[in-house]
Amino acid sequence: MITIEMSEVRDNSSRLREIITNTHLRAWIGKMAAMCQPDRLVLCQGGAAERRELFAMGVSQGVFIPLNQEKLPGCYLHRSNPNDVARSEASTYICTPLQAMVGPTNNWMDSKVAYIRLQELFGDCMKGRTMYVLPFVMGPIGSRLSRVGVQLTDSLYVAASMDIMTRMGDRALHVLGESAEFARCLHSVGDCDPRRRYICHFPLDNAVWSFGSGYGGNALLGKKCMGLRLASFQGFQQGWMAEHMLISGIREPDGNKSYVTAAFPSACGKTNFAMLIPPESYRKKGWQVTTVGDDIAWMWVDDTGKLRAINPESGYFGVLPGTSETTNPIAMRTISHDTIYTNVALLPDGDVWWEGKTAYSPAPATAPIVDWQGNPWTPETGRPAAHPNSRFTSPMQNNPILDPAADDPQGVPVTAIIFGGRRASTIPIVYQAFNWSYGVYVGASLGSETTAAATGRVGVVRRDPMAMLPFIGYNIGDYLVHWFRMRAKMADPPRIYHVNWFRRDEHGKFIWPGFGENIRILEWILKRSHGKAYAVETLLGWMPRPDDINLDGLELDTQAFAAAQRVDAEALKAELLAEEELFLKLAGELPKEMIFMRELLISRL
Ligand code: OXD
Ligand code: MN
Numbered sequence: 218m219i220t221i222e223m224s225e226v227r228d229n230s231s232r233l234r235e236i237i238t239n240t241h242l243r244a245w246i247g248k249m250a251a252m253c254q255p256d257r258l259v260l261c262q263g264g265a266a267e268r269r270e271l272f273a274m275g276v277s278q279g280v281f282i283p284l285n286q287e288k289l290p291g292c293y294l295h296r297s298n299p300n301d302v303a304r305s306e307a308s309t310y311i312c313t314p315l316q317a318m319v320g321p322t323n324n325w326m327d328s329k330v331a332y333i334r335l336q337e338l339f340g341d342c343m344k345g346r347t348m349y350v351l352p353f354v355m356g357p358i359g360s361r362l363s364r365v366g367v368q369l370t371d372s373l374y375v376a377a378s379m380d381i382m383t384r385m386g387d388r389a390l391h392v393l394g395e396s397a398e399f400a401r402c403l404h405s406v407g408d409c410d411p412r413r414r415y416i417c418h419f420p421l422d423n424a425v426w427s428f429g430s431g432y433g434g435n436a437l438l439g440k441k442c443m444g445l446r447l448a449s450f451q452g453f454q455q456g457w458m459a460e461h462m463l464i465s466g467i468r469e470p471d472g473n474k475s476y477v478t479a480a481f482p483s484a485c486g487k488t489n490f491a492m493l494i495p496p497e498s499y500r501k502k503g504w505q506v507t508t509v510g511d512d513i514a515w516m517w518v519d520d521t522g523k524l525r526a527i528n529p530e531s532g533y534f535g536v537l538p539g540t541s542e543t544t545n546p547i548a549m550r551t552i553s554h555d556t557i558y559t560n561v562a563l564l565p566d567g568d569v570w571w572e573g574k575t576a577y578s579p580a581p582a583t584a585p586i587v588d589w590q591g592n593p594w595t596p597e598t599g600r601p602a603a604h605p606n607s608r609f610t611s612p613m614q615n616n617p618i619l620d621p622a623a624d625d626p627q628g629v630p631v632t633a634i635i636f637g638g639r640r641a642s643t644i645p646i647v648y649q650a651f652n653w654s655y656g657v658y659v660g661a662s663l664g665s666e667t668t669a670a671a672t673g674r675v676g677v678v679r680r681d682p683m684a685m686l687p688f689i690g691y692n693i694g695d696y697l698v699h700w701f702r703m704r705a706k707m708a709d710p711p712r713i714y715h716v717n718w719f720r721r722d723e724h725g726k727f728i729w730p731g732f733g734e735n736i737r738i739l740e741w742i743l744k745r746s747h748g749k750a751y752a753v754e755t756l757l758g759w760m761p762r763p764d765d766i767n768l769d770g771l772e773l774d775t776q777a778f779a780a781a782q783r784v785d786a787e788a789l790k791a792e793l794l795a796e797e798e799l800f801l802k803l804a805g806e807l808p809k810e811m812i813f814m815r816e817l818l819i820s821r822l
Contacts, residue, residue: 218267221258221350226250236260239390241397242367246350249369249403252336255343260350261376263386271377280373284558285567291555294563295374297432298409299590302560303606304434304441304483304671306687308414311446313421320692321802331417331426338413338428342371342405349376352389352399355439355448355515355529360626362457362515362527364448365393366400368438372431375404378557381532381612383439400424400447402438406431418442420450420690432559433534433608444513444529446690453691453699456706457517461684463491464509464526464629466620467739470502475743478514478526478711479635480660480684483670484606486637486718486731487511488535492547492618495736498770504736507620508547508613509629511535516631522708527628530613536670537561537607539573544732548609550617557610560589562602571603578602605669633746636683637716638665643792644717645782646729647738648758649745653704655758656713658814661697662796666719680799694806701810712746715758720781728781730771737767756821757784786822793819 225233226247237243237260250258261267272293275281281293311319312331319325326334349370356363367389368379379385393399401424407413414429425442427435434441448459462478469475481487491511495504510528519525533551537558540548552558562570565584578596579586588594589604613619622629636659638644644664650656661682667675671687680686682693689696704710716738718731729735741761744750752759760782763775773781793815800807800815 218262218270219260221260223250223255223257226258237390239393239395242393242399245367245401246369250348252339253343253348253369253371253405254341255346255348255371258348258350261352261380261386263380263388267386268377268380271373271380275373275377278373281377281557282563283567284569288566288568289553289556293557294561294569295557295559296589296591297560300411301409301430301432302604303432303669304687305411305414305416305430306671306673308411308429309416309687311418311420311690313419318692320694320806322686322689322693326417328419328421331415331419335415335417335426335428338407338415339403339405339426342407342428346371347373349373351376351379351385352393353379353383353385353439354389354392355383355444356527357624357626358384358388358392360527360628362517362628363392363529363626364400364443365389365398366402366439366443368402368404370404370436372404372406372436374431375436378437378534378610379439381557381610382437382530382534384531398423400443402443403427404436404438406436416442418446418690420447423447437534440513440530440534441688445685445688448515448529448690449685449688449696450690452515453695457515458699458703460514460516461512461688462514462634463487463511464514464528465491465493466507466509466622466629467743468503468505468507469743470504472503475632475746476509476526476629477633477635477739477742478516478631479637480663481637482639482663482665482668482681482684484536484668485639485665488533488548489545489732490735492545492551492616493735494546494733496733496770499736506736507618508616509620509623518703518706522706524631524707524711525628526631527626528623532610532612533616535609535611537571537574537609538601538603538605540571541574544573547616547618551611551615552609555612555615558607559610560604560607562589562594563587571607572601572605631711633714633742634660634711635714635716635742636660636663637718638663638681639668639719640664640666640678640717641719641721643785643788644715644720645757645760645784646718646720646778647714647716647741647782648755648760649742649752650713650715650758653710653713654701654810655814655817657697657700658811659713659715659758660700661811662799664792664795678795680796682799692806694803694808697811698808701808714742728773728777730773734771741766755784756786756789756818789822793822
């Protein structure tokens with residue numbers, strides 16, 4: 218890292234000109250530093266030594282607590298402000314000159330008004346603080362879709378996290394060269410007052426200004442802000458797609474490997490899916506799953522008409538509660554070293570704990586367990602020890618089943634797109650859309666029970682089109698039209714499916730075992746996509762006959778599976794009425810294909 222004094226910025230010193238040769242970047246940094254008035258700037262260059270230095274600095278400043286370095290080498294605990302523990306959708310804005318550009322599902326602010334309001338907040342906000350300058354690349358270096366961003370932030374936690382989540386440092390400046398094309402990401406934790414929290418996106422300026430939060434998607438601006446909101450708008454303009462999707466490689470026993478992408482709302486199991494270990498009977502036959510990405514896919518159609526995908530990130534920011542040796546052993550290995558733990562409980566021996574890590578709460582030892590807020594904790598307190606949205610930040614290189622193509626600029630070909638929600642009733646375990654247009658309708662009408670990943674009520678069904686509701690950086694009507702139109706570019710479009718691992722029986726018990734056993738459903742999905750499996754036509758789409766899913770070794774028999782696949786016409790009618798909530802909101806913006814698809818479904822009913 219290189220320290221730059223404010224005087225050098227003011228004078229545009231020759232040293233500064235040597236360090237940052239790009240005139241556009243230097244001018245922008247100068248302007249932002251003049252507004253924020255940090256004591257100094259630190260340019261991050263990336264690399265292992267710098268990462269160690271960032272953690273050492275964080276420890277001395279109390280930002281990071283070193284964990285037991287024998288058990289968890291290179292791991293640190295960070296506690297966020299208790300009022301700052303999830304994405305703040307209510308404080309998230311798309312700022313444009315015209316409200317019509319952002320549509321009915323985004324908070325809008327006039328860009329001029331937003332800049333004035335934000336300039337007031339950012340004015341002098343870094344006095345007494347360091348401004349970290351973080352150049353980064355989203356996407357494998359050299360990919361046609363990769364994009365450079367530069368984040369300015371007063372948070373050391375954010376600097377260390379961006380180093381894990383993105384390709385940060387000198388290589389980004391190298392990719393940028395003398396170009397003016399980079400996402401301008403300005404960030405300050407400010408005083409972390411939720412009333413003064415703004416996450417403002419300026420898609421027309423390729424810029425994000427985020428104030429008042431140091432947490433996750435509000436603060437790591439490469440992720441949701443640039444990787445989804447700005448990128449989805451650029452994709453619309455330039456003919457590609459930025460989606461809230463994992464990317465997985467699946468190798469079948471015959472050695473053929475296919476890639477699927479899957480869109481699930483936040484905290485619905487994308488990371489578990491991306492790190493799936495098939496049960497032993499499948500592994501023995503040669504099935505293997507590998508991870509390309511667990512949260513974001515950028516996709517384009519190549520010269521042969523095939524949809525290809527890259528993961529723009531280089532790390533995982535995953536939910537911890539519920540993650541264990543049984544539910545996700547790959548994640549457990551991934552987070553066993555060189556990982557930031559945020560808002561988990563601290564055990565007396567310097568290990569960490571969260572609800573669901575072990576079947577039982579850790580027994581209190583001689584010293585007390587400390588909860589995510591730093592208070593003594595016992596199971597009797599009745600409070601969770603870890604925050605329900607506590608997270609890990611780990612580099613993808615830690616993942617023992619990382620796909621060899623995860624860093625390939627050419628990306629991977631997409632065979633199937635899977636939409637999924639968390640639904641206790643109504644929606645079967647799996648069905649296939651009849652065609653691309655109906656698949657877009659299926660994705661657009663996706664419903665899911667809300668989780669702790671965003672502030673607000675948990676457990677209510679919300680319409681979450683393509684799992685992108687909080688992340689579409691422009692008008693949702695245009696977004697859906699873009700999805701329909703992408704079909705015309707493709708010679709052989711991916712097949713589209715819907716899954717629901719979360720259906721419950723009349724006793725409230727999950728019917729489908731989930732996790733590694735999901736490979737049984739993926740087996741049918743791949744066979745279907747390659748034209749090698751049967752299906753029956755139903756109201757909702759193509760479904761496997763119960764015999765078409767391998768249930769060997771499961772408690773669930775064919776009859777129970779058939780019950781889990783049942784579509785109740787009355788429940789489906791209620792579902793269609795519930796979709797009305799979204800359709801009404803989109804009135805006037807709704808592409809006509811959506812209305813046709815819905816009418817076809819109603820007529821099948
Ligand atoms: C995430 C989210 O952090 O979707 O990935 O909230
Ligand atoms: Mn996400």
